[in-house]
Amino acid sequence: MHEIYQLASGILVWVALIVFVGGTAGRLIRMAITARKKDAVIYQYFSFYYALRSILHWIIPFGSMSMRARPAMTLVAFIFHICLIITPIFLAAHVILIAESWGIGWAYLPNAVADIMTILVILGCLFFLLRRIVQRDVRYLSTPGDFVLLLVVAAPFVTGIWTYHQWSGFEIAGIVHMLSGELMLICLPFTRLFHMALFPFTRGYAGSEAGGVRRARDW
Amino acid sequence: MKTSEDFQAAAEEKRIYDAGIEEGAKKLTPEKIRSVFNELMQTEGGARLEAYTKACVHCGLCSDACHHYLSNDRDPRFSPAGKVKQTIIEIVSRKGKVDADFMKRACEIAFTECNLCRRCMIYCPFGIDVAYLMLFVRRACHQLGVVPQYIQDTAHSHAATYNQMWVRDDEWIDTLQWQEDEARDEIPDLRIPIEKEGADIFYSVIGPEPKFRAQLIYQMAVIMHAAGVDWTMPASQGWDNSDMCMYTGDSEMTARLKKIHFEAALRLKTKRIVMGECGHAFRSVYDVGNRLLGWKMPPLQMIHAISFYSEIIEQGRLKIAEKFDRPVTFHDPCNIVRGRGLHETARYVINQVCTTFIELEPNREHNYCCGAGGGVINCGPPFKNKRVQSNRVKADQLAAAKKKGAEVVIAPCHNCHGGLEDIIRHYELGLELKFLGDILYECIQKE
Known part of the structure; x- marks a missing residue:
């Protein structure tokens, strides 16, 4: 057990971070090179102004017709994504661990707030799971991988809150927490979680063509 | 369920x-x-x-x-x-x-x-x-x-004749002269200037206009005449701005079609291109063909008929004798609205020419498709029933506008016309369908 703890809290953290950063950068760079060769239009039509205009409309809640048409989905999706990204970065326990190992630190969230945000992420995962099962078109579109990914995303949060509150078996939960967190980072560049990195580019390009060429709104 | x-x-x-x-x-x-x-x-x-x-x-x-x-x-x-x-x-x-x-x-x-x-x-x-x-x-x-066989046939026509409808060169010229003759009954000094070098405007249409809807050429000639526009149409290939090859995946042929269209306009040393009321043709010239030919933007200024109407009304060159007094609604075609943002321009023209305008819901960039575009209607009779059933939502949308009082649907696109015509008939909506040019022709001062 101790060895696994050592591994998960030591070398695997580095492996996960390197794969996450390297994989993301590598894949984006490879796509940029492919685009040069086969999608020259992207470089011709890409416009920062129109890309930003489009991205802003889509990262502001209810900024698009699509979001207004589905208020529940919009609300859950925004809360889920914000909590998913903010909680691990500004969690007190994480900030302290990082401060102890690397000597750098930053502000952190009150524990009660982090607890609520973690629960919101878990509830968000349940909402998406339910949506994949209940809503007919989403069920049709869902692949087994989509369900696995929901599990991969939920796991660090479930085990995280478990460990923090020292519920029974929290020692194991703690190890699973580290491993699943690392797994999520490793998965990010190679699965559909990569949508995170692709968003500014696909949305930005859609906005560039819509604004610069087609002179129409794309939200 | x-x-x-x-x-x-x-x-x-x-x-x-x-x-x-x-x-x-x-x-x-x-x-x-x-x-x-x-x-x-x-x-x-x-x-x-x-x-x-x-x-x-x-x-x-x-x-x-x-x-x-x-x-x-x-x-x-x-x-x-x-x-x-x-x-x-x-x-x-x-x-x-x-x-x-x-x-x-x-x-x-x-x-x-x-x-x-x-x-x-x-x-x-x-x-x-x-x-x-x-x-x-x-x-x-x-x-x-x-x-699909039917759309492939139109692609073959493009490849063999440079137009979509197997129209022969002499038939094209003949059609223009026939429409000129007809129009001269109404306006004796009207001309459809063919091959006029240095004209301000090169006017191009889609193959189906000379084939089935020659009156649209007549109407445009009347509008051009009333506005005193210096315009021309070519006598040879390049007159057809349409392009089904873009929809069959034949990019090579699309590039050839767009090239000959631009070249006809350049050969006649015209200042710019005005395209008839068609959506897909606009997409192919403005957004697709130019890319295939390596031009970021078209090499010659080109505008859709809607922009042209708006321009000549705004400049006071086209006078409205009497406004169209039946309530109208407007179908935003994808290729000139999501494809070129002409929704407000179209509304400007409609409000200048019509007394009562009722919006479809949703509208502008969010309007539902006609169900015919993208080459779907060109896949022909085998798919007609499926196509009409696949656009019940359009029928509901039109019916809602009718409930609010609309009697006439304006659709400035040939594909939209084909699609909406079938929908109006199948769902028995009892609406009349018009091009913007139909209404302008009816309402302008002709002399």
Whole structure:
């Protein structure tokens, strides 16, 4: 057990971070090179102004017709994504661990707030799971991988809150927490979680063509 | 609620026979499909293909954007991402190892269940261009020789005659002179200037205008005359601005068509191109053909008829004698609204010429597709019933406008006309359909 703890809290953290950063950068760079060769239009039509205009409309809640048409989905999706990204970065326990190992630190969230945000992420995962099962078109579109990914995303949060509150078996939960967190980072560049990195580019390009060429709104 | 098995069974029952698809598929072998597809991936399958297929998180937010999905009892196979799942995702993930039956189905989906209207693109948080993906499938179908027969016939016509309707060179000139003759009964000094070098405006139309709707050329001649415009039309190839090859995946032919169209305008040393009331032709000249020819933007200024009408009204060159007094509604065509943002321009013209204007809901960039564009209507009679059933939502939308008092639908696009005409008839909506030019012709001061 101790060895696994050592591994998960030591070398695997580095492996996960390197794969996450390297994989993301590598894949984006490879796509940029492919685009040069086969999608020259992207470089011709890409416009920062129109890309930003489009991205802003889509990262502001209810900024698009699509979001207004589905208020529940919009609300859950925004809360889920914000909590998913903010909680691990500004969690007190994480900030302290990082401060102890690397000597750098930053502000952190009150524990009660982090607890609520973690629960919101878990509830968000349940909402998406339910949506994949209940809503007919989403069920049709869902692949087994989509369900696995929901599990991969939920796991660090479930085990995280478990460990923090020292519920029974929290020692194991703690190890699973580290491993699943690392797994999520490793998965990010190679699965559909990569949508995170692709968003500014696909949305930005859609906005560039819509604004610069087609002179129409794309939200 | 129907289960997916029910839908599957219903689909089997409705299996449509198309000679182009069936006969083409007979010549396919798994090796041929694989090699054609891999070649296509090598040469054209780039970053967009990868991003669009990989960024999709299967959230289903695109479903409600699609009139096919909404009109087919929300059958998930008609959702935009559903169509992607059944076609390009399968082909890519199986590295082209699909059989002829798969290609038949993929062909039917890409050609007849998607109008490439790009409405879903503005409902997808990632801006995934499903039209691009469906066109990629069509490109593969074209290279494999599996294309619905009717649209392939128009593509053949383009290749053989440089126009869509097998119109012969002498028939084209004859039609112009015939319309000029007719119009001179009404306005004795009217001309349709053919081959006039140095004219301000090069006016181009789509093949079906001389073929079936020659009165539109007549009407435009009257408008040009009333506004005192210096214009011309070419006597030889290049007069047809339409392009079904863009929709069959024949990019090489699209480039040739657009080249000869631009060259005709340049040969006559005209200052700019005005295009008739057509949407797909506008897309092909403004957004597709130029790219294939290596021009970021068209080499010559070109505008759609709507912009032209708005311009001559604003400049006071076209006077409205009496406003059109029946209540009108307006269908925003995808290719000039989502494709060129002409929605407000169109509304300006309508408000100048008509007394009562009633909006369709939704409208502007969010308007539902006519169901005919993207080459779907050009796939012909085998798919007509399916096409009309696949756009019940349009009928509901039009019926709601009628309830508010609309009597006339204005659609400044030929494909939209074809589609809406069938919908109005099938669903017995009792609405009249007009081009903007029809109304202008009726209302302007002609002398």
